[in-house]
Amino acid sequence: GEAAVPVAKCDVREYNSNPKEQLPFKEYVEYWREYVGNGYRSSRGCLYLKDWHLSRAFPEQDVYTTPVYFSSDWLNEYWDAVAVDDFRFVYMGPKGSWTPFHADVFRSYSWSANICGRKKWLLYPAGQEEFLKDCHGNLPFDVTAPELRDKRIYPRFGQSQPPLEILQEAGEIVFIPSGWHHQVHNLEDTISINHNWVNGCNVAVMWCFLQDELAAVQREISQWKEPMDDWHLQCQLIMKSCTGIDYKEFYNFLKVIAENRISILEKGLDEESSSQNHSKAAISTLGMLHAVFDLKRTVKVLSSLSANEDFRKLDLTSLSPPPEVLLQHLESAIDTALL
Structure with a gap:
């Protein structure tokens, strides 16, 4: 209480x-x-x-x-x-x-x-929100508000699809x-x-979102790029304050997910560790093929992150293991699991 x-x-x-x-x-x-x-x-x-x-x-x-x-x-x-x-x-x-x-x-x-x-629930499929922005590019607070029909304020509202309406009952x-x-x-x-929640089916969407968020920050403070020595780092700090994560933490996010699955593929999961780690128990319940699927999706996104220019401009010496080493480990684990 x-x-x-x-x-x-x-x-x-x-x-x-x-x-x-x-x-x-x-x-x-x-x-x-x-x-x-x-x-x-x-x-x-x-x-x-x-x-x-x-x-x-x-x-x-x-x-x-x-x-x-x-x-x-x-x-x-x-x-x-x-x-x-x-x-x-x-x-x-x-x-x-x-x-x-x-x-x-x-x-x-x-x-x-x-x-x-x-x-x-009033739901708009991804992309429909673009038609709901006002003349300044801002999304509405309330999509049921009458002013959305004012073309002077919301010029593209008439092009939007009606929302998917769901009535959700108890249970x-x-x-x-x-x-x-x-x-x-x-x-x-x-x-x-x-x-x-995020998983192997939408982690690429999360990565695209982070790239879009960083690009938006970079546009906002582009005038400070030349006079500011650590401009790229400042962009990461601002992005993290807005979204809750930056590129280096996203790397650590992928690393933790990958290492949990490698551990299960290499060692399996006994009852004791299952009782102590609900996440690993959930992975084990979904099966080894699901763990391999997750690793494949992680490799795809991690490869994109590692090649990203903004990521490579950061000080990556604190990352352990280095991205290229982690990628090699993941690819090896996938190959071994599929033998």
């Missing part, structure tokens, strides 16, 4: 999101009860508990099990390994709470399981593909579990 939880103010706009505050969990539950009892009204507005890292906050509590369909989850596998963050969230909110228009972190997949309640899971922008409304009091 005393756990601090992030709570968004759904009635307030701060840039293109809702501002958040930290509240004790029991205080939020009390607010929620009062809000419902008062006919879904409160002087505090509509508050939405969202992006709560419940699993990370209470690792000893086995609250739920990830469905096997989503168990190849490189994001959480990596961030669990470095013990810094995770992308597993719990959402709880009253009828009328909502999440503004957005695409997910790193252009990852996401899945959302409704424990109770009902949600309405159902929604899968969001990479790069699909979406907006979500709670039609009833709702509790859900949400994960962002």
